[in-house]
Amino acid sequence: MSGDVAAALREPWDSLRRQREAAEFGVWIFLGSEALLFAGLLLAFAVNRTLHPAGFAASGRETDIVFGTVNTLVLLTSSLAMAVGSEAARAGLRRLALRALATVLLLGLTFLVLKGFEWAKDLREQLWPGAGFRLAEPGARLFFGLYWTMTALHALHLAGGLAVVGWLSWQGWRGTRPLGSPAFQVAALYWHLVDVVWILLYPLLYLGGRA
Amino acid sequence: MSGITADDAMAEAPQERQGDSYLTAETGLASWLLTTDHKRVALLYAAALTAFFFIGGAAAVLIRLELFTPASDLVSAEGYNRLFTLHGLVMVWFFLVPAIPNTLGNFLLPLMIGARDLAFPRLNLFSWYLFMGAGLLLLAALLLGGVDTGWTFYTPFSTGYAHSNVLLAALAVVLVGFSSVATGVNMLATVHLLRAPGMGWFRLPLLVWSIYGTALVMVLATPVLAAALLLVVAERAFGLPIFDPRQGGDPLLFQHLFWFYSHPAVYIMILPAFGVVSEIVPCFARRRIFGYTFMVYAILMIALLGFLVWGHHMFVSGQSLYASLVFSFLSFVIAVPSAIKVFNWSFTLYRGQISFQAPMLYALGFIGLFTLGGLTGLVLASVPVNRHVTDTYYVVAHFHFIMVGGAVTALYGGLHFWWPKITGRMPPDGWARFAAVLMFFGFSFTFFPMFVMGFLGMPRRYASYPPEFQVWHVLASAGAVLLAAAYLLPMGYLAWSLVRGRRAGDDPWNATGLEWRTASPPPRDNFRVPPIVEEAAYLYHPRHEGPRHEEQEPHRDQGGGT
Ligand SMILES: [Cu+2]
Numbered sequence: 001m002s003g004d005v006a007a008a009l010r011e012p013w014d015s016l017r018r019q020r021e022a023a024e025f026g027v028w029i030f031l032g033s034e035a036l037l038f039a040g041l042l043l044a045f046a047v048n049r050t051l052h053p054a055g056f057a058a059s060g061r062e063t064d065i066v067f068g069t070v071n072t073l074v075l076l077t078s079s080l081a082m083a084v085g086s087e088a089a090r091a092g093l094r095r096l097a098l099r100a101l102a103t104v105l106l107l108g109l110t111f112l113v114l115k116g117f118e119w120a121k122d123l124r125e126q127l128w129p130g131a132g133f134r135l136a137e138p139g140a141r142l143f144f145g146l147y148w149t150m151t152a153l154h155a156l157h158l159a160g161g162l163a164v165v166g167w168l169s170w171q172g173w174r175g176t177r178p179l180g181s182p183a184f185q186v187a188a189l190y191w192h193l194v195d196v197v198w199i200l201l202y203p204l205l206y207l208g209g210r211a
Numbered sequence: 212m213s214g215i216t217a218d219d220a221m222a223e224a225p226q227e228r229q230g231d232s233y234l235t236a237e238t239g240l241a242s243w244l245l246t247t248d249h250k251r252v253a254l255l256y257a258a259a260l261t262a263f264f265f266i267g268g269a270a271a272v273l274i275r276l277e278l279f280t281p282a283s284d285l286v287s288a289e290g291y292n293r294l295f296t297l298h299g300l301v302m303v304w305f306f307l308v309p310a311i312p313n314t315l316g317n318f319l320l321p322l323m324i325g326a327r328d329l330a331f332p333r334l335n336l337f338s339w340y341l342f343m344g345a346g347l348l349l350l351a352a353l354l355l356g357g358v359d360t361g362w363t364f365y366t367p368f369s370t371g372y373a374h375s376n377v378l379l380a381a382l383a384v385v386l387v388g389f390s391s392v393a394t395g396v397n398m399l400a401t402v403h404l405l406r407a408p409g410m411g412w413f414r415l416p417l418l419v420w421s422i423y424g425t426a427l428v429m430v431l432a433t434p435v436l437a438a439a440l441l442l443v444v445a446e447r448a449f450g451l452p453i454f455d456p457r458q459g460g461d462p463l464l465f466q467h468l469f470w471f472y473s474h475p476a477v478y479i480m481i482l483p484a485f486g487v488v489s490e491i492v493p494c495f496a497r498r499r500i501f502g503y504t505f506m507v508y509a510i511l512m513i514a515l516l517g518f519l520v521w522g523h524h525m526f527v528s529g530q531s532l533y534a535s536l537v538f539s540f541l542s543f544v545i546a547v548p549s550a551i552k553v554f555n556w557s558f559t560l561y562r563g564q565i566s567f568q569a570p571m572l573y574a575l576g577f578i579g580l581f582t583l584g585g586l587t588g589l590v591l592a593s594v595p596v597n598r599h600v601t602d603t604y605y606v607v608a609h610f611h612f613i614m615v616g617g618a619v620t621a622l623y624g625g626l627h628f629w630w631p632k633i634t635g636r637m638p639p640d641g642w643a644r645f646a647a648v649l650m651f652f653g654f655s656f657t658f659f660p661m662f663v664m665g666f667l668g669m670p671r672r673y674a675s676y677p678p679e680f681q682v683w684h685v686l687a688s689a690g691a692v693l694l695a696a697a698y699l700l701p702m703g704y705l706a707w708s709l710v711r712g713r714r715a716g717d718d719p720w721n722a723t724g725l726e727w728r729t730a731s732p733p734p735r736d737n738f739r740v741p742p743i744v745e746e747a748a749y750l751y752h753p754r755h756e757g758p759r760h761e762e763q764e765p766h767r768d769q770g771g772g773t
């Protein structure tokens with residue numbers, strides 16, 4: 001393992017423990033920043049929901065709850081796999097780590113594909129708030145303006161997460177990145193954030209108006 | 212003048228160093244463009260910022276030229292909109308926000324805490340590339356015809372009506388924001404985890420503290436700006452209604468989100484300047500900084516309260532009067548920590564053994580201009596007066612006193628102070644003092660008349676104006692000539708000093724920080740012997756005595772424990 005530690009150690013650190021601490025500290029700060037990015041959008045949602053309660057409730061009934069719920073389950077499971085993968089990497093369990101990361105990639109891709117089908121269905125049902133928008137309630141256009149913006153931004157974050165996890169898995173599989181590298185835990189923290197954002201979006205976009 | 216001069220320091224520290232400095236350790240273009248050395252990245256940033264300073268400055272020159280006469284004769288009203296938007300966008304996001312943190316901060320932060328580099332050296336380089344990418348986007352927006360929304364991107368104008376490159380500019384600002392966040396994360400992690408043995412939190416030099424506070428604000432405020440601008444992009448590019456009042460949206464929501472970032476952004480610009488001045492003043496007064504602990508808490512208070520006052524930009528927007536009163540009150544409260552800092556600098560001077568070398572002249576100029584900028588901020592924070600001067604030149608003068616008279620003056624002061632450390636050469640002191648004095652007067656002539664004309668009712672953002680204001684505009688434009696000279700002059704003599712300047716010792720100003728305990732310029736890894744810290748910062752004289760006035764005090768470097 002000492003060769004492994006040496007390979008994972010980077011400038012300007014003297015110890016891997018300290019380096020890992022810094023990487024996790026750094027990513028927590030970054031997650032705080034990301035949280036505020038989505039907080040800005042959630043604030044916009046909250047304000048408009050207060051201004052147009054009826055329109056938002058009516059719109060919430062129009063989103064596809066099946067796609068939404070299945071995707072929530074997919075994403076939660078992927079977070080579990082990510083947690084297993086990152087801990088397995090830290091423990092040096094190569095096979096388990098790589099399998100778990102592969103599961104993450106698979107589930108993440110599943111989410112995006114399902115999301116794509118859902119968007120296609122939304123477009124068919126004329127839920128794009130442009131010309132020919134189907135709903136007439138005041139505020140419905142705003143709901144769907146935010147729906148498209150927030151789900152798109154979330155999907156972008158997920159795609160970014162997929163790229164990072166894919167890259168790390170490839171490096172881990174090829175052996176160019178030692179499993180002791182803090183990058184696995186960093187990627188896991190980011191993945192969980194993307195998950196948490198979805199957990200906030202799900203009730204706002206799919207459950208509102210359905211109670 | 213009884214102060215120390217660089218010559219004395221030279222005599223004490225003969226320069227025969229073995230080994231390469233960071234400047235000569237590697238050569239070739241790739242060694243710069245792919246460097247992860249925080250000192251080289253600082254210079255990359257400095258080069259890019261200089262270019263943007265010229266672009267934004269050129270726009271300012273054209274603005275002052277246009278305003279020389281009451282008629283709009285040089286540019287059309289439309290062209291004028293694009294000019295001041297260009298000036299604002301470039302100066303705020305591509306010059307002032309990164310000015311001190313990414314150049315001096317990048318260079319000095321690891322040195323001041325005794326580290327080999329920043330916590331994430333590759334992220335540091337990456338943030339520079341993000342910055343350059345954003346800069347190219349912005350330049351594209353400008354070359355394709357510019358932007359006419361003002362730097363504030365107010366909706367519904369920006370989303371529904373503006374016929375200019377709003378999208379490119381907004382994306383450029385989002386991207387440069389990510390570069391800011393990367394820098395902030397890096398600096399926070401560095402201060403938390405890379406301090407040298409013995410460098411406790413309350414032994415940190417105040418520049419480190421102020422960059423720490425700045426980094427916090429960068430990380431927590433910038434994403435909200437990104438959210439606001441992404442919503443503008445969604446509405447403008449994809450027709451997704453968010454702020455559009457015709458579809459039930461609320462344009463004021465944009466203003467809230469925008470100012471939630473853009474008021475704290477003022478502190479991103481001015482906090483690092485506080486740090487620079489807090490380093491210079493004790494050194495040239497040969498005094499410990501007065502009230503170190505209060506200075507630290509003041510920085511943190513400002514960083515925190517900065518998030519709670521954004522509504523003072525919206526007093527006339529129609530927001531609730533009660534909200535305005537709360538924001539007004541909090542804006543008065545935030546003046547307290549700023550005033551503490553001004554008083555503490557003044558007390559540091561009291562009975563100090565002051566020498567008026569160039570960095571000190573800049574620092575003193577900063578204190579004067581910042582104080583005036585801060586006090587007029589109080590005038591603006593009071594709701595009834597604000598009604599009177601909203602959107603006038605009074606506001607323009609106020610924020611230029613803070614951001615230009617304050618932040619840019621401090622940047623120049625810091626540049627002169629650390630020039631010997633960065634380059635190994637002394638700036639020519641005579642020229643430097645002349646430039647510092649010229650900058651103070653040039654600045655005052657340019658911007659003080661704006662207080663007067665603003666109070667008399669001259670509105671901002673107009674290319675033409677009633678003739679009764681011409682005398683003030685002519686004064687301002689004439690002052691701008693002096694100011695431009697004062698900004699250009701140091702670029703000339705500092706470049707000259709690279710070749711012909713006297714070589715600097717390790718510690719030419721007899722200052723105390725760890726950065727002076729290594730060679731000038733420092734080696735690639737900053738310190739040949741890793742420093743150990745056993746003392747607080749600013750040990751310019753024994754704790755319970757003031758400095759004696761006849762001879763220069765022996766001082767102890769902060770890393771004296773090694
Ligand atoms: Cu403000």
